[in-house]
Structures are given as structure tokens and as C-alpha cells.
Amino acid sequence: MDISIDSCIAQLRRNTLKVTPRRLAVITMLLAERRYFSPYEVYERLLNTDCSSGLPSVYRILQEFSAIGLVTEIERSDRQQYYFLCKESSGAHHHHFICRICCRVEPIKKCFFDSVKKHIETELDAQVESHIFQLEGICASCRNH
């Protein structure tokens, strides 16, 4: 099943979050452009539209969306918040590739962690519980350009 405004609305309802114009505006924006945004960028984009939100509201909306898995947070070296709407909406564990040119994010279907976990646990004699894995580079579209 592909992600759409309707599936997002359904996800809000499933989590008893009200379907408000501001929330829809944020979702619509994230759906239109599949890249990551800072809360301030979202705020800026919605300014001067009929569904602009205050900056604190944007923060809250994005945090709520993140809490229900509607959006995903990524890691950046500036240690600030960035969110995007992942096309891999199934909720299955996966990782992301971020294009440093266009800031779009691609899900990586295969997680290689299981195959190396045992090696690492043996090497360290530790119990590995979680991992962070994220890739950066240049995406197909930006390369052919």
C-alpha cells in the first residue's frame, strides 16, 4: 500500500489525533516534497498560507507525528531536528539514505545488521540491543545531472 493523504489521515484517526487544517497542511507539504525539513523550514513554508501555524505548534505537530510513526527523524551533524515522511510506511525496521544535494531520503529495504550482529557480539562479548545506521551521498537523480 502506498502512502497518501488518506492513509495519513487514517493514521491520525487510528491514534485519536484530530484531523485539523494545520496538521493536514504539514502532511501535504511533506508529501509533495520527499525531503527532510527542520521545524523552522516547515513553519516558513506555511507562512502566508491560509493554514500557517505558530513555530511552537509546528514543533508539536512534528513531534506528535513522529510519536505515531507518521514521520521519521534523521540525524544531522548540526544536532538539530529534521523530519521527513518516509515512503516506506509499513513500519518494518529499515534505514535511510540521504542525498546531500537535494536532501531527499530513500528507504533501504535490506538491513544488514542481523548478519553482523553475531560477529560483533562475539568480538565484544556484549549484548547488542539497538543500532543507528544512516547513509549519505548523492542520489540517482542528482548524479545524472
Place this chain on the structure above:
Amino acid sequence: MDISIDSCIAQLRRNTLKVTPRRLAVITMLLAERRYFSPYEVYERLLNTDCSSGLPSVYRILQEFSAIGLVTEIERSDRQQYYFLCKESSGAHHHHFICRICCRVEPIKKCFFDSVKKHIETELDAQVESHIFQLEGICASCRNH
């Protein structure tokens, strides 16, 4: 070669950083306990010693150390700064395992990235340039307890 106060001092000299009591105090502290610290924690520990530093100085010292590769920064979900002194001082690319109990950090000798890079590049038709990889769990010492 193992890491020691002397090898740290040599590294300061190599990078024309002066060997000051405050810098030595930070190094000594990080050497004694191989876990990660926030700048504030370092500041706190040095308070009421003969080599205490102001908080801005601690931030600067840790940033300088990080810039010359003497300390390493880790990622945490609270998006704040944390540094530790890695026993793997060779400078070769490697990753880290963080114990969520004792906050100690272990280097992982083998990086599995090269073996999966091609798979990912083929899957995405992208050029992968860098990656973040970090593990968390319970270390050997904390498990046997």
C-alpha cells in the same frame, strides 16, 4: 601502541596545542574512566579541584580535542554533545559500541560497510559517500553482574 597521558601530550604537541593544566586535567579524567561525558559533566567533575575550568573553556577544550582526533563524539537521542577518549587511537575508520548501563564505549574493529556498500548503491543507483553506524546494548562487564 596503547593510549596514555604521554601519547595524548604528544598529540597535543603535534598539533601545536599548548600543554596546559586544564587540558591535562580533562585528559586525565577521560583516561581514568572510559566512558562518554557531556561537557557539563566534565566541568562538574573538575569543579573544586585545583584544575577546574569554566564551562565555556570545557566546551572549547573538548572541541579542540575532537578537531585533532584526540576525543570522539558520539550520537545520543537527546542530540547533545558527548565525548570520550577512544582506546583505538590509530585513527583508522571504525565504529563504536556504547553500553547503556555504564556508558563505556568500545571500538569495533571491523567495519562492515564496504561489503554492503555495493549492494546499497545498486539498490538505490546512488553514490554512497559516508555513513553513520553506532551500536548500543549491554557490555560484557555489565552483563556478568
Place this chain on the structure above:
DNA sequence: CTTTAAATAGAAATCGTTTCTATTAAGAGA
């Protein structure tokens, strides 16, 4: 419609981090 709890605005606070300026001290050279 009414009602109620959730959502939002906007101001203000918070807090990790950085900047600024005056002072101190490391260490190179005499």
C-alpha cells in the same frame, strides 16, 4: 446544536552552546 477535550497562538522561559573581552600563562627565543 451543544459540549468537551484537544489543538493552537503567541509570549515567555529554558538551557545547551557560543561569543566576547580582559586577563593569565605556556613555551620559544635571548
Place this chain on the structure above:
DNA sequence: TCTCTTAATAGAAACGATTTCTATTTAAAG
């Protein structure tokens, strides 16, 4: 060992991302 230059440090202040607070508005259940 002494002097001098420049880097290091202290402490106050600023900064800026994020959160909190309170009053107001609104979604949506009944």
C-alpha cells in the same frame, strides 16, 4: 633564567533551538 609573544582561560553576556505556559479556538462526539 628572563622576556616576550601568542595562545589559553575566566566570566559575563549573547544566542538560538526548543519547550512551556495560558488563554483562546475548534474538531468532532453525542
